Amino acid sequence: MGKGVLLVNLGSPDSTDPKDVKTYLDEFLMDPRVIDVPYWARTLLVRGIILNTRPKKSAEAYQKIWWEEGSPLIVLSERLRDKVQEKSTLPIGLAMRYGSMSIKKGLQELVAKGVDDVLLVPLYPQFAMATTETILVLAEELQTKYFPGLKLSSLPPFYNNPDYINVLAQSIKEQLDTIDYEQLLFSYHGVPERHIKKSDVTKSHCKIDGSCCKTPSPAHQYCYRHQCFETTRLVAEKLQLKEGTYFTSFQSRLGFDPWLKPYTDRTIERMGKQGIQKMAIVTPAFVSDCLETLEEIAMEGEEIFHEVGGKDFTTIPCLNDREDWASLLSNWIENWVAHKDPLVVEA
Ligand SMILES: C=CC1=C(C)c2cc3[nH]c(cc4nc(cc5[nH]c(cc1n2)c(C)c5CCC(=O)O)C(CCC(=O)O)=C4C)c(C)c3C=C
Ligand SMILES: [Fe+2]
Numbered sequence: 001m002g003k004g005v006l007l008v009n010l011g012s013p014d015s016t017d018p019k020d021v022k023t024y025l026d027e028f029l030m031d032p033r034v035i036d037v038p039y040w041a042r043t044l045l046v047r048g049i050i051l052n053t054r055p056k057k058s059a060e061a062y063q064k065i066w067w068e069e070g071s072p073l074i075v076l077s078e079r080l081r082d083k084v085q086e087k088s089t090l091p092i093g094l095a096m097r098y099g100s101m102s103i104k105k106g107l108q109e110l111v112a113k114g115v116d117d118v119l120l121v122p123l124y125p126q127f128a129m130a131t132t133e134t135i136l137v138l139a140e141e142l143q144t145k146y147f148p149g150l151k152l153s154s155l156p157p158f159y160n161n162p163d164y165i166n167v168l169a170q171s172i173k174e175q176l177d178t179i180d181y182e183q184l185l186f187s188y189h190g191v192p193e194r195h196i197k198k199s200d201v202t203k204s205h206c207k208i209d210g211s212c213c214k215t216p217s218p219a220h221q222y223c224y225r226h227q228c229f230e231t232t233r234l235v236a237e238k239l240q241l242k243e244g245t246y247f248t249s250f251q252s253r254l255g256f257d258p259w260l261k262p263y264t265d266r267t268i269e270r271m272g273k274q275g276i277q278k279m280a281i282v283t284p285a286f287v288s289d290c291l292e293t294l295e296e297i298a299m300e301g302e303e304i305f306h307e308v309g310g311k312d313f314t315t316i317p318c319l320n321d322r323e324d325w326a327s328l329l330s331n332w333i334e335n336w337v338a339h340k341d342p343l344v345v346e347a
């Protein structure tokens with residue numbers, strides 16, 4: 001018996017058919033860590049309201065970005081898995097939290113290869129209840145129910161890991177070196193403010209007032225907002241970005257609750273209205289390009305910028321299957337095999 005790795009990303013619908021999009025959104029939005037209200041209220045909201053209109057709208061958005069081979073998020077995750085596999089002697093599996101490539105199937109495939117000790121790698125740099133936590137909780141439930149002999153460990157969030165920051169900064173630099181820009185926007189997927197408070201282990205630290213995330217606290221181990229601002233700060237330090245030339249915002253809000261601010265769409269609009277002509281945008285909450293980067297940012301974001309008079313809008317690709325990113329993941333895996341802190345890469 002032996003060790004194996006399961007990379008886990010968010011997942012996509014099977015196709016751009018509104019029926020498949022509805023099936024996917026139903027599983028996604030009925031997750032209590034995504035829409036965190038009591039079951040009856042979630043059912044009413046998701047199945048009674050959102051799923052009546054959203055699948056058609058989302059399907060149209062997916063149609064704009066879909067590739068011959070399928071969903072960009074899935075194809076890019078598969079390419080990454082293949083590159084990591086080339087660099088590793090362990091079986092490297094890939095699963096999605098929602099959709100057909102389930103975590104259960106991913107674990108079954110590893111077990112069939114003789115694996116009894118799995119490192120779960122949630123493909124999210126920053127911790128969030130709606131991403132990392134839901135993967136870990138589901139994997140533990142599956143282990144209890146179907147794989148009682150399986151040992152599970154997980155790679156911690158790597159939002160501030162120096163080697164990850166190097167790779168991310170390098171990927172940004174390669175783009176910035178080829179363009180002229182006035183503002184670099186770091187746009188992270190948003191979450192409802194309520195999620196941040198729920199994840200606060202101290203129950204009193206997070207005030208979402210702009211200052212709490214800068215004050216050291218044990219709450220930050222699970223504070224998505226803090227972790228996003230830290231990723232920006234560390235990349236800005238690494239690239240020696242001048243104060244005032246970069247900014248952090250949050251995208252993709254859904255519904256009427258307050259989400260993390262400032263909002264990306266309003267920030268792009270503000271920058272354009274303030275006379276910024278050239279902006280670049282990077283999306284470090286996503287390791288693979290997906291609907292939220294290829295459509296919401298690269299298409300809708302650019303349209304907003306142009307509407308208010310902006311000119312050059314450069315979207316920086318996610319890490320996707322970059323060689324240095326695949327090498328870093330395989331180094332972390334080697335550390336785990338050697339029983340070392342997986343996130344420490346020795347020189
Ligand atoms: C309450 C709703 C949502 C929360 C909270 C949320 C958090 C969250 N999501 C990602 C990453 C991705 N989200 C993607 C798509 C997407 N997200 C939501 C809703 C919430 N996300 C919806 C309804 C959708 C589907 C598309 C749509 O209808 O708008 C994707 C892209 C998937 C793809 O197939 O390309 C990613 C990736 C993070 C990182 C996050 C919290 C930190
Ligand atoms: Fe999302």
Ligand SMILES: [Fe+2]
Pocket residue numbers: 205206207208212213214223225226
């Ligand atoms: Fe905070």
